[in-house]
Structures are given as C-alpha cells and as structure tokens.
Amino acid sequence: MRRSLTSSSNRSGKQPVSQERWMRNTGSLLHHALFPVLHALPWPALLMDEEGRIVCANREMERRGVRVDPQCPRSLQEALPDYAAALRGGLGEAQDVRLTRQVEAQEVVERVWLRPIASGAVLIVTDETRLHELETEHAQTVRLASLGFMLAGVCHEISNPLAAIHSMLQTLQSAPRRDPEMLERGLASISANVRRILEISRQLSAFSRASREQRQPVGVDPVIEEALALVRHERWYRNVTVEHHKDPAAVVHANPRELLQVFFNILANAVQAMGGQGRILITTRRPGEERVEVMIQDDGPGIRPEHLPKLFDPFFSTKASGEGTGLGLTISNEIIHEHGGRIRAESTLGKGARFYIELPLWRRPG
C-alpha cells in the first residue's frame, strides 16, 4: 500500500493535491517514517491532512473498504461517517471515543483514537467488543453477588419479625384469659412487625420495578426537584429550606425512575436526620468533561465516624424499628454503580452530612 501510494504517484509525476500538500508540509522524512509505521500496525489506521482528507489508509483499514483515491481524496465524513460523527472535536484535539456499530447483524464495540500530528491527524481503531463483553459479564457477576448478599440479609431481616409475630400469636393463643390490655399490646407488636416486612418488600419491589425501564438522557436537576416534591409530602417533613444550584447541561444516560429513587432516598435521609426541619444545600456541577456531580448537604446531626463505612451495607440503620429498613442507601449505591457512577458520604459529627453522587455525563451523539 505504501509503495502503491507513494511510488505510483512518483512514477506518474502527478500527485493528488492533498497528498502533495501534505508531503510538502510534513516533510519527506516524516512521510517515509510514518507510512511504514502505519502499515505495520495491527489495527485499522489512517492519516488525514489538515483539512481532514484521508491521505493514507493502512491495510487493515483497506479491509474495511476504505480506499484512498489519489485523484479525489475523501474526507473522514465521506469515508467513515460513523467515526466522523463520534469524533466531535476538531482534528487538532486528541480524542478517544467508544462507539457501537452494527456490522453484518453483529454488534461491534470499537474505540476510535484520534491524535493530531504535524499537518494533520492519525486515526486508529481498536476492537473492544471482547472487552465490552467482559465488562458486561463482570457487572452482571457483581450484581448477582450483591443480590445474593442482599437476599441472605432479606431472609434474615424478614425472619426476625415473622418469628416475633409467630411467638406473639402463640402467647395470645395459649393464654388462659386474654385481658384487653394484653390483646392490645399483642396486636400492636404484630402490627409493627407486619409493617416492617411490608416496608422491606416495598423497597425491594420498587427497585426491581424501576430496573425494567429503559435508560434515556435525563437532566439531573429536574429529577432532584421531583424527589424534593415527593419528600415534601412525607409525614416527617416539616419545614426545610432548600438551596439548589443547578446546571442545565448536567444530563446523564439513566433510568429516570431509578435516579428518582436515589435522590429521594438521600434527601429523605437528610430531612429525617434533621428531624423534619433545617437547611439543605444541593449543588449540581460538571467537574471535567465527562462527569456530573451532585452534592447534597444537610445541617442535621451528622454521621458517627464508625458508622460511615457501614452506610451502604444492607440493613444498616440507626433508625427505630419500623422507621427504617436500612435498604435506602444500599439500593441507591447499587443503582448508581450500575449507571457507571459512585456515591460517597462525608460527615463531621454535629455538623451535618454531605453526600456526593457522581455519574458519567451524557454526550449527544454526532
């Protein structure tokens, strides 16, 4: 390929405009060094001049049908529109993007690397289909492992109130005479335990229902507003001042219902910790090019240092029995991890708590 490109044009003495200009700009040393390297690469690669016209495509790229016509060099947009759409910066900007393409009814995941060089840019494509499969398998394994872990906890958590109901029923049944006070206490205990089982089941079923929905581009701040509106309707809400610094460009690719569940859990915890009244500060921002970060800070009592490492453990709760299942943060953590993000908490006892939710920023394709 190198020979045909360079020698044929040399032999005829006629070089295509872009190639000629490209060689003049880059110098023949670079030309002689670069083309053999390009052809030796085991990945599809091509060179573009500063106007984005393809001046050389290596053999691997040719196998994809990308041929360089010296008389009429094509642009990346014309030759490989999928890649041109994925690479949105100019040629002068180093970029690497992952994209999924349909090739003969098969899904192929590729990473396109663009690196500027003197008078143009080099583009290399690596196949990440297997890596993507392994990542998906790994995510499923982690999900299954955490579900298994959670399931063991669920059985344990449900068997405690069931055992209490069972023993209370036995006590009531075997009592020779059931005075009204005893009956009242027995029924109250049964009712509290049934409430706890129902609450655990409600949390878990909301989680499984939400996960069946499709992901889509979602603005983070409208979801936070929706979560705040839900929190305001809860019985423990009294009077909370909310300061919300928004970022309209903070858009993520997410399941909206799951995201709502996360913000509701974190805001509900904050309001509950403050006893229904106080001040919440929410800041949405985009640190760097690729992330969205939401910080939710309350001025409640804070979290004890020894509790911080346990916050996301299933059934960790400091709330009175019947008040909390200890699943809110476990499920929120699970959801955010599945979306490629993370949650962390900071707190100084007596000075409130701060939760950071980080998610990948959604980028409009093309």
Ligand SMILES: Nc1ncnc2c1ncn2[C@@H]1O[C@H](COP(=O)(O)OP(=O)(O)OP(=O)(O)O)[C@@H](O)[C@H]1O
């Ligand atoms: N903002 C906060 N301030 C103080 N403590 C908090 C805060 N957020 C969470 N916690 C602590 O973390 C624990 C676990 O929270 P999580 O949301 O998982 O469960 P829960 O609120 O107890 O129960 P559930 O959410 O199922 O009703 C809480 O019981 C509380 O001790």
Ligand SMILES: [Mg+2]
């Ligand atoms: Mg909670």
